[in-house]
Structures are given as C-alpha cells and as structure tokens.
Amino acid sequence: MSEPIFSREYLKRRSFIELSARDRAKCLFDSQTGRELAGPFDRIESPWLPLQNIVPQADDGCVVMKGIIGGQQAVVIAIAGAFQGGSIGEVSGAKFSSALDLACLDNEKGVRTNAVLLLETGGVRLQEANLGLAAVAEIISSIISLRKFAPVISVTAGTVGCFGGMALAAGVSSYVVMTREARLGLNGPEVIEQESGLEEFDASDRSLVWSITGGRQRYNQGLADVLVDDDAEQIAQTVRHFIARGIPTVHRSEQVDRYRSRVAALDTSRQWSPEELYAWANHKRKEQP
Amino acid sequence: MTEPAQPVTNERQRRQSDEFSGTRGRTWFKALTGRDSAMPGDPQSVLAADVFVGQKQVRLLCVVPDLNGRFPCARHGQVGLEEAYTLAARIREVTEADREREKRPIVAIVDVKSQAYGRREETGGIHLAAAAASDAYVSARLTGHPIVALIVGHAVSGGFLTHGYQANRLLALDDDGVLIHAMHKEAAARVTRRTVPQLDELAQTVTPLSYNVRDYAKLGLLHKLLHVSDPGSPTAEDIELVWAEVIGAIQDAMVRPRDLRNRIESEGARTTRKASRLVRARLMEQWNR
Amino acid sequence: MEQFEFSYPARRKVPKRSHVGVVGSGDLEVLLEPLEGSTASVCVRTSAGGFQKIWKAVLDRFFSRYDGAARVEINDAGATPGVVLLRLEQAVEASEK
Numbered sequence: 001m002s003e004p005i006f007s008r009e010y011l012k013r014r015s016f017i018e019l020s021a022r023d024r025a026k027c028l029f030d031s032q033t034g035r036e037l038a039g040p041f042d043r044i045e046s047p048w049l050p051l052q053n054i055v056p057q058a059d060d061g062c063v064v065m066k067g068i069i070g071g072q073q074a075v076v077i078a079i080a081g082a083f084q085g086g087s088i089g090e091v092s093g094a095k096f097s098s099a100l101d102l103a104c105l106d107n108e109k110g111v112r113t114n115a116v117l118l119l120e121t122g123g124v125r126l127q128e129a130n131l132g133l134a135a136v137a138e139i140i141s142s143i144i145s146l147r148k149f150a151p152v153i154s155v156t157a158g159t160v161g162c163f164g165g166m167a168l169a170a171g172v173s174s175y176v177v178m179t180r181e182a183r184l185g186l187n188g189p190e191v192i193e194q195e196s197g198l199e200e201f202d203a204s205d206r207s208l209v210w211s212i213t214g215g216r217q218r219y220n221q222g223l224a225d226v227l228v229d230d231d232a233e234q235i236a237q238t239v240r241h242f243i244a245r246g247i248p249t250v251h252r253s254e255q256v257d258r259y260r261s262r263v264a265a266l267d268t269s270r271q272w273s274p275e276e277l278y279a280w281a282n283h284k285r286k287e288q289p
Numbered sequence: 290m291t292e293p294a295q296p297v298t299n300e301r302q303r304r305q306s307d308e309f310s311g312t313r314g315r316t317w318f319k320a321l322t323g324r325d326s327a328m329p330g331d332p333q334s335v336l337a338a339d340v341f342v343g344q345k346q347v348r349l350l351c352v353v354p355d356l357n358g359r360f361p362c363a364r365h366g367q368v369g370l371e372e373a374y375t376l377a378a379r380i381r382e383v384t385e386a387d388r389e390r391e392k393r394p395i396v397a398i399v400d401v402k403s404q405a406y407g408r409r410e411e412t413g414g415i416h417l418a419a420a421a422a423s424d425a426y427v428s429a430r431l432t433g434h435p436i437v438a439l440i441v442g443h444a445v446s447g448g449f450l451t452h453g454y455q456a457n458r459l460l461a462l463d464d465d466g467v468l469i470h471a472m473h474k475e476a477a478a479r480v481t482r483r484t485v486p487q488l489d490e491l492a493q494t495v496t497p498l499s500y501n502v503r504d505y506a507k508l509g510l511l512h513k514l515l516h517v518s519d520p521g522s523p524t525a526e527d528i529e530l531v532w533a534e535v536i537g538a539i540q541d542a543m544v545r546p547r548d549l550r551n552r553i554e555s556e557g558a559r560t561t562r563k564a565s566r567l568v569r570a571r572l573m574e575q576w577n578r
Numbered sequence: 579m580e581q582f583e584f585s586y587p588a589r590r591k592v593p594k595r596s597h598v599g600v601v602g603s604g605d606l607e608v609l610l611e612p613l614e615g616s617t618a619s620v621c622v623r624t625s626a627g628g629f630q631k632i633w634k635a636v637l638d639r640f641f642s643r644y645d646g647a648a649r650v651e652i653n654d655a656g657a658t659p660g661v662v663l664l665r666l667e668q669a670v671e672a673s674e675k
Contacts, residue, residue, distance in 0.1 A: 020600060037575045038568060040597045040609055047564045051495050053579040055625045055653050057601040058609055064572065082602030090497070094553075094565035098572045101548075124446070126481050129471040131497040131562065133446065134510050134552065137454040140420075141549050144427040165450050171420025172427075186416040186447055187406050194476065195406035196362050212412050223414050253417060253424040256381055260374035263413060268359040272412055 013231040017158040017181060021080035024118050024157075025065040027232045028076055028239050033067035038095055046089045048128045057083045062092035064099045070240035073113040075103045081120030081160035088166060089125040093135020100142035100152075107149030114243045115146055117154040117173065122188065123164015136165035143172050147251065151175060153242045156182040157230060161213065163188050172253045175242045176224040177235065178215035184224065185213035217274045222281030223252070313442035313466065313521060314366070314400030318351040320523045321398070321532065328379065334358055334366075335375040339393075342536060348383050350376060351398040352452055362407030368448040369405035373418035376452055380425035384432060392434040394539045397426075399453040400442030403473070419451040426455035435542035437535055440502075441520065444469045457542035457551070460534060463514040466521065467502040474500055496561060509557025512538055580627050584620040584637050588613075588647035596672035599665045606654040606662060608669040613647045624654035632659060640666050646673070 016024060026034045038044060040058035049056040061083035065076045077096050079086045088096070096117075103113040124132035143152050151174035156162040161183030162170050170176055170184055178184060187195075189203035202208060211217060218224040225242075228234050262280055266272065315336065319325045322338040331337065334355035339348050354366040363369025368376075380395060387393050404410075404419060430436050438444075438453035440461035445468065453459070461467050472480070478488045492499040496507055506514050515534050517527040545551060552558060553565055592612040599607040606624075613619065618641060622633055636659045650669070657665070 038571045040607070041595060041611070042571055044564060044568055044571065048495055048497065050579065052491060055579050055601055055623050055655060057607060057653055058597070058651070061600075066576070080600055080602075082600045082605065084601075090562065091564050091568055094562075094568035095572065098569040102572060102576050124471045126472055126477050127495075127498070129477065129497050130469065130499075130505060130508060130510075131565075133449070133454070133471040134508065135565075137450055138549050138552070140423050140450070141427050141430075141455060144424060145431060145548065165447060167416035168420040168423055168447070168450055171417045172424050184416065185411045186404055186419060187411060191476070192406045192408065192411065194479075195403075196408075200362065200406075201408045201411075212408070218414075221414065223417055251424070253420040254428075256374060256377040256421050256425065259414075259417065259421065260378055263370045263374055263418070266409075266413065268361075268409060271408055274412060277412065 015230050016232040016235050017230050021063045021078040025063050025076040025078040028236050029067040034065040037064045044091050046091050052127055060091035062095045064095050070243045075099050076116045078118035079121045081158055086121035086160050087125030088132050088135055089128040090131040097138040097142040100146050104146045112150055114150045115152045116239055119154050119156045119162040119166055120158045120160040121166045123166050139169050147174050151247050174248050177226050177238055178224040179228055179230050180215045182215045183213040184218050211274050221277045314351045314398055315353045317441045318398050320528045322349050331375050332371045334372050337379045347394045349396045352401050363405035366402050367405040368401050368451045370413050370415055370418045373422040373451050377421040377425040380429050384429045394435045397438045397453040399438050399440045399444045401448030401452055402443045403445045404447030419447055422451045423455055431547050435539045437538045446471055458512040458538040460513050461502055462520045463516050464520040469505045507557050508561050509555040510552045580624050582622045586618045586641035588616050588618045589645040592646040592648045592673050594673055596669050598668045601653045601655045603655055606657040606665055608665050609651040610669040610673050611649045613649045618648050620650045622652045626656045636662050
C-alpha cells in the first residue's frame with residue numbers, strides 16, 4: 001500500500017495564505033472580537049490612482065482591525081498582497097501609521113495594546129512615489145514608538161513576501177514570523193538583476209531566490225524568530241504566544257555591534273552560500289529543512 | 290516588478306557615471322565641518338565628525354562613494370550593509386554618550402543615490418542593516434536629539450529611509466541636482482510600465498510622482514528649501530547661510546513634538562496630504578466606538 | 579480605466595451591506611449597499627477597456643434574477659464574466675445573511 005500524498009495533518013490545515021487580508025486579520029482575534037476600522041464602506045480610496053487611470057480599491061489594500069488577542073487589546077494591520085502588489089500608498093500608509101499611533105496613545109494611557117502586522121508587500125507604491133516613501137518612513141517611526149510599550153509582531157506568509165521599505169518595518173518589529181513560502185528582503189530579485197546584472201543575481205532562478213530571502217533561510221540565519229506552516233490556527237497561536245511573551249529585552253535592530261561585527265568578518269571577495277550565515281542566529285534554532 | 294531583465298550594462302554604466310554620483314555629499318560635509326574623513330575603524334564611505342557651533346557640539350554624518358569599498362555593489366554612494374551599520378553605530382554612540390546630559394543635535398547630510406542592490410547585501414540581510422540605521426535615528430529623535438537632514442544631492446528610496454528620512458526637520462537645496470524620490474526615473478518608468486516622457490507628463494498633475502524638488506516641497510514634508518548660489522561648490526556665504534538654517538531647524542525641532550506629526554500638520558500637507566489627514570481623523574473617530 | 583453606470587428595477591429591501599473580493603489581476607471587488615426606493619444602481623470601474631457591451635450583458639443577466647434595491651459598486655481588474663457573476667452572487671449572499 002502506498003503512502004497518502006497528503007498527510008491527515010496537512011489536509012486538516014486551513015491555509016492562511018489563501019485567505020483575504022480581511023479574513024487573515026479576523027482569524028487572529030479571540031472569538032470574533034475583531035472590529036474593522038476605516039473599512040471599505042468608509043471609501044477612503046487612493047486619490048492618486050484614478051488620476052493615472054488605475055482602478056482603486058475601496059480600502060486601498062489595507063485592513064485595520066481592533067479587538068482582543070490572547071486576552072489583551074490588539075490592533076491588526078493587514079496588507080492585501082493582491083492589490084497593486086501590496087504596495088504602500090498614501091491612504092494605506094496613513095491607515096498603517098495612524099493605527100499604530102492610536103495604539104501607542106492607548107498604551108500611554110495605561111491600556112496595553114499590542115500590534116500585529118501582516119506584511120504581504122512589495123514596498124512603496126511607485127504610482128504614489130514620494131507619498132508612499134514618506135508613509136513608510138512614518139510607519140517605521142510609529143512602530144519604534146509603539147514597541148516601547150507592547151510587542152509589534154510582523155507576519156509574512158505568502159509568496160508576495162515583504163520587500164522594499166516595508167522590510168525595514170519588519171526589521172524594527174519585536175518579532176518576525178515567516179512561513180517557508182514567504183520571503184523577506186530589501187530588494188526584489190528582479191530589481192537586483194536589473195540594477196547589478198545577471199551575474200550578480202539571476203532572478204529567474206527561483207531556488208536561488210528562496211535560498212537567500214526565503215523564510216527558512218531567514219529563520220536559520222536568525223533574522224526571523226519562528227518558522228510556521230501555512231496554517232491559520234498555528235499562526236494565530238504563534239501571535240498569541242508572542243503577545244504573552246511581551247517586549248523582548250533587546251530588539252533585533254538595536255543590536256548594532258553584534259551585526260556590524262558579523263558583516264565586518266565576511267569575506268566580500270566572493271558570494272556566500274546562505275548556510276555560511278546560519279551561525280548568525282542567536283536563538284536556539286532547530287535547523288529547518 | 291516582474292518583467293524580464295532588459296539590457297543592463299547601459300543603465301549601469303550611465304548610473305555609475307551619474308553626474309552627481311555622491312560628490313556633493315562630500316563637498317558639503319567638508320564645507321560644513323572642515324573635515325573630510327571617516328572616524329577610526331569606519332569604512333571610508335561614511336564621513337562623521339563632531340563640530341562646535343557656538344557652545345554646542347553637533348554630530349554630522351554623510352554617506353559618500355568609495356571606489357575601493359569592500360562591497361562591489363555599494364561603491365558609488367549607495368547605502369549598503371557597512372554604511373547602514375556604521376551610521377547606526379555612530380548615532381547610538383551619541384545617544385549613549387549623551388544619556389545623562391544635553392542631547393547633541395545630529396545632522397545627516399544626504400546625497401544617497403539608493404540602497405545597494407546586490408546578492409551579498411540580500412544574503413547578509415541588508416533590510417536589517419537599514420532597519421538598524423533607521424531605528425538609531427528614530428530612537429535618537431524620540432529621546433530628544435534634534436535631527437536635521439540636509440539634502441544636497443540625491444535622496445532616493447531605501448537609501449533615504451536609512452539615512453535622513455527619520456529627521457525631525459528636512460532641509461533641501463533648491464536646485465536641479467537635488468532629487469528626492471522612491472526610485473530613479475528610468476527604473477520607476479519600467480516598473481510602472483510607462484515611458485519616461487509619460488512619467489514626466491503624469492508628474493505635472495500627480496505631484497508625488499514629480500522628480501522636481503520644488504514639487505516635493507509642495508507635499509508638506511519639507512521644512513524649507515534653501516537657496517544657495519553654488520550648490521556644487523558652496524561659497525563662504527552659502528556655507529554661512531546653510532549653517533544658519535541648520536541651526537534654525539535644530540532650534541525649531543527642540544521645541545516641537547518628537548514624532549513626525551509636523552509632516553502631516555504642515556501647510557503643504559493640508560492641501561496635498563488631505564487623504565492622509567482624512568484617514569487619521571476617521572480612525573480616531575472609530576477607534577473607541 | 580473605464581467607468582459605466584447602469585440601473586435596474588428592484589422590488590425589495592436588502593437586509594444589509596456586504597463587501598467581497600479584491601482588485602487584483604483577474605479579480606474584482608464588489609460593494610453592495612441597501613438603497614431606498616425601487617431601483618438597483620450599478621457603477622463599474624474597470625481596468626480593461628472596450629468591454630462595455632459585455633458588462634451590460636453580464637449585469638442584465640444578473641439583474642434578471644436579482645431584485646434587491648441596492649447600490650452596487652464594482653472595482654474590476656480584468657475579471658472574466660464568470661468571475662464577475664461569482665463575486666456578485668457572493669456579495670448578495672453575504673448581504674442576505
């Protein structure tokens with residue numbers, strides 16, 4: 001008798017990646033407590049896309065939801081990777097940073113409010129160029145203000161990945177959660193190939209691409225805190241776990257000397273195999289196949 | 290960002306012989322500090338100096354090209370792994386040293402053509418390096434260090450997010466050699482599937498797309514445009530004027546909130562960032578409903 | 579981007595508003611809101627040019643069976659008629675719950 005192709009466990013899973021941004025956000029809250037703010041019926045669309053003959057989306061591809069996670073107040077901000085590549089425009093960016101700022105105000109008033117960022121994004125929306133870039137700067141600033149009070153957890157699950165300026169947003173988060181399907185990096189492979197040549201990066205080589213920026217590599221290298229399956233319940237559990245754990249003693253992006261000395265020790269005369277950087281990890285890492 | 294790679298060499302050659310190519314950063318750093326070198330142990334691509342302005346010490350930082358740099362994709366004024374971690378280290382050095390005393394102002398002289406586009410950079414987690422520099426700037430700002438960015442050349446994309454965009458106050462020279470944007474024109478045109486003339490035409494009505502610094506000034510993000518007689522080779526009067534404006538911006542930053550709210554409350558933002566302001570108001574209204 | 583308006587007779591109230599879909603390649607979003615009176619009005623914004631007749635045919639077909647008084651807004655990123663009908667049905671289903 002042959003083995004079944006899919007294990008029972010696998011079939012029981014509910015894919016997180018296949019959910020819409022709204023449903024991803026919703027499934028993280030305790031018993032349906034998630035309430036959407038500035039939703040599609042508020043109709044705050046991008047004012048810039050129609051001027052360029054581009055169809056806008058009623059929520060500009062950003063869902064903000066507030067409620068209870070693991071018994072504590074939380075705000076979830078979810079980017080829809082399917083709309084304009086999950087790019088950050090003026091409206092989606094303003095939703096993002098304003099929600100973080102309101103969470104920060106609540107914390108200042110003594111109401112502990114955590115934040116979860118569902119980052120499926122290529123970064124700045126080039127059709128809104130300078131206002132997108134400005135919004136990303138504001139998002140980074142707002143995350144850093146908030147994480148003094150409560151953890152900011154970023155989750156990247158789908159194949160859009162988290163790139164461009166929003167990779168900095170993940171970088172300054174308290175915890176980074178990834179799946180094997182996800183990627184995290186500053187520059188997308190196509191852009192590197194375009195700017196620095198095929199010999200530098202072959203964007204069509206998918207295994208190369210994932211071996212460098214994929215979730216497994218980022219976890220083994222210590223740039224992600226946990227590697228999860230594409231399973232909505234497992235991801236919700238992971239989020240509750242980090243909310244319960246609270247603020248880390250030191251954030252990854254504050255560990256300048258540690259990472260600077262690692263970069264200084266690299267031999268830059270050649271490219272490195274991703275495995276060479278596994279030693280960077282500081283967490284007790286179960287090596288992930 | 291999914292189209293196949295097109296002729297690469299021409300663009301690379303053009304980019305590398307770029308008219309300004311980071312020389313302005315060095316020029317202005319030298320003009321304002323009288324110095325022209327990196328601090329001990331730092332790569333030659335990051336200039337740092339402390340100067341006295343009256344009774345007050347000010348730290349200035351600038352990223353410049355270094356044709357002999359260790360990282361091949363970061364030799365022409367891009368912000369790479371070393372540059373980002375060096376900036377972070379030199380800022381954190383200031384915040385540590387001033388923990389119990391008056392907070393030293395930090396001035397970022399900005400002429401960065403972009404972040405570094407390379408495979409070594411992605412493998413080594415350049416997104417975290419950029420996040421660390423951003424984090425250092427934001428943390429310094431939030432603890433009360435007045436931060437001013439003086440844009441004398443290019444301020445593009447991840448390079449600008451890493452170096453300068455987190456300042457309390459942004460100053461820019463009113464000059465065609467100043468370029469503030471999310472991506473260089475040719476690349477932005479390609480990614481958005483437009484020709485450069487089409488992009489130029491759109492930019493006339495869609496302000497955030499414009500590559501002109503005077504249009505950027507309309508977005509409400511900039512504190513001031515500075516008019517100097519020779520941006521490429523400043524005269525004594527130019528230097529005096531710029532120092533006066535930098536000091537003015539430092540003093541202004543010291544008496545205002547430490548977050549970035551000035552960028553959404555400014556005169557320009559009231560007309561250009563209406564959508565951002567609407568989003569913020571709507572979220573506040575619905576937050577506790 | 580092209581924009582069209584259509585309207586159809588309606589006979590009953592719609593219980594509540596609903597939203598489905600995403601403006602992603604080959605997909606669309608539908609916003610459906612109850613309207614006072616006896617018409618359904620539809621606004622379509624689509625990225626694909628030159629399909630006004632097809633939109634009319636698809637919507638005629640849909641509203642031959644649907645009689646809710648509603649304002650329907652469609653933001654389309656090049657969906658096929660099959661996907662359009664599916665999303666409209668999902669929106670209606672969600673609005674009746």
